[in-house]
Amino acid sequence: MTSVVFVHGTGVRAKSYEKSLARVVSGLGRVRADIRVVRCFWGEEHGASLGLDGASIPVRSKNRGAGGDEVLDEDDPLAVWALLEVDPLAELREFAEAAKARRGGGGRAGFAPGRPDPWQAVADTARGLSLAAVSDGGGSLDELVADLAPHLGPAGGRVAREISRTLGGTPPADGIEAIAARAVYALAVQRAEGPHGDEEPLAVDGADRDTVVGALTDQLGGAGRGGFMAGAAKGVAVRALNSYLSPLSSLAHTFRGGITEGAVPASGDILRYQVRGAGVRAAIRAAVRDAVASGDGPVVLLAHSLGGIACVDLLAEPDPPAGVELLVTVGSQAPFLYELDALTALRRGEPLPGAFPRWINVHDEQDLLGFVGEKVFPGRITDLRVNTRQPFPRAHTSYFAHRRLYELLAPELPA
Incomplete structure (x- = not known):
């Protein structure tokens, strides 16, 4: 039986991971009954938090809105x-x-x-x-x-x-x-x-x-x-959006403390990974090891967002975990970070290691945090595009509710 190790992305904590895991189990179960989904939850132990209760966040005493010239297409x-x-x-x-x-x-x-x-x-x-x-x-x-x-x-x-x-x-x-x-x-x-x-x-x-x-x-x-x-x-929505452009800026400043604290899991996990990423990679390695030990079939890494970056870093290390036959990154920034020369285990200009598994990269054009890789790693990665019909940022969090994702992955997963 094929084991799919589900690695979450940035900002995910226990409750959210359980919901996403349930969606993946349900979605894969509809298209491939022979798949076993394996947990890999790293957010609680290796995720970011404000250790000093937000002492670094400045308090804004006066709102200063900023106008804008953007317009909304009423048919969009x-x-x-x-x-x-x-x-x-x-x-x-x-x-x-x-x-x-x-x-x-x-x-x-x-x-x-x-x-x-x-x-x-x-x-x-x-x-x-x-x-x-x-x-x-x-x-x-x-x-x-x-x-x-x-x-x-x-x-x-x-x-x-x-x-x-x-x-x-x-x-x-x-x-x-x-x-x-x-x-x-x-x-x-x-x-x-x-x-x-x-x-x-x-x-x-x-x-x-x-x-x-x-x-x-x-x-x-x-x-x-x-x-x-x-x-x-x-035309109603056109006027509504244009009337909100200026107030939104000042509102963001007014509620900066709450916005920053709420954004810590998402943005903080990324920052923390850059300097403390070894713990995340160790958690993925352990999940793969357990999947290999308890199963009798190939292992697939299914990773979202930051989880995809961590998986690429792990699989590009000199001693990658054995048994992974396929990497599926979803809404991931790994190709972008490679182009920036910001991956941990692979410098820009270096090819993927010969032992690096087959790689499928899923992205939605509306997801500003999803990138493509076929031109970055020619011949080593396949890009699959989906359309969740959601605006950003919800496009980044809606992949695993999208049926087409599972239909595209079903024939790609090893038996």
């Missing part, structure tokens, strides 16, 4: 999702502002006594949204639904209040259904990741996200689904 769904990652209600608020502008900026239009307010109907529907009927039979979509289900009610309630507050009593306008659905989804994801949830990034495939949003849109009425945005919603 990745740009819209990047905006909703920052503020799930931004698009909805801009829709309300556009509705006010169309009626000349005056007060609420009002309705005759006894006449139902169409926005109240939308708000009531938002409060009762459900994903009970959304399923793919035990795959990544079901995992996403399970992650979001506890948070869907509060998210729908928040969107309902925003609709009632900003649109109640105004004439109806096209396009609210999809905008409200995206807001509910983005809020549910935000809650699932913290402070009410796991406080870990959800690995979400873009196709699963779109399925969930489509189901929510249908429940809200389904109007205006001819494109990503339609009717009165056209």
Whole structure:
């Protein structure tokens, strides 16, 4: 039986690793029942932490925002999702502002006594949204639904209040259904990741996200689904993003302490690896040794992000662990670090050792932390491109929720 040693990347701790490991076990199990997945969790012992409780972080006393000239393509769904990652209600608020502008900026239009307010109907529907009927039979979509289900009610309630507050009593306008659905989804994801949830990034495939949003849109009425945005919603996201460019800079400074502490596992692990990486490589070596000892088949290293760098460093050492037949790096910076002459065991210009195993490198073009290697190591590495349909940085954390990854790997894994 082939053993796949799963090596995580930067910023991962116990809870997050268990979720990622479960996704890998499930994903590989669907395409190759003969695969045994082996743990390699190094984050707790060898990961970074602020040992002095953040004493090095300066306190900013005054906000200084900085403007920007960037614009958003209104037909680019990745740009819209990047905006909703920052503020799930931004698009909805801009829709309300556009509705006010169309009626000349005056007060609420009002309705005759006894006449139902169409926005109240939308708000009531938002409060009762459900994903009970959304399923793919035990795959990544079901995992996403399970992650979001506890948070869907509060998210729908928040969107309902925003609709009632900003649109109640105004004439109806096209396009609210999809905008409200995206807001509910983005809020549910935000809650699932913290402070009410796991406080870990959800690995979400873009196709699963779109399925969930489509189901929510249908429940809200389904109007205006001819494109990503339609009717009165056209251009809403453009204005929303542009209005956020300046405030985002000052907000980042205001919350620098929390942002820095939250980023320590991700960025700190990388920095710590550069000078204390031997412990990570030793953990991978031990996992490979255990997999060889307990199995009767070939060993594959499946490594994400920083884990891929560590695996390349380990396999390029003079005494690499025996038994590894295939290295699969996912969203890894190893080729980039080689070009920078920043790998530990291999200098720029040196070829991969002759005993280095076959190497497959998986990347998503939207993942700014994923690099290609075929031109860096000609004839020694195969690049495989996937499309999770997620903006960065979520594209970097969503590989293992993407079905196509496992379909591409299935024929490549040794028997």
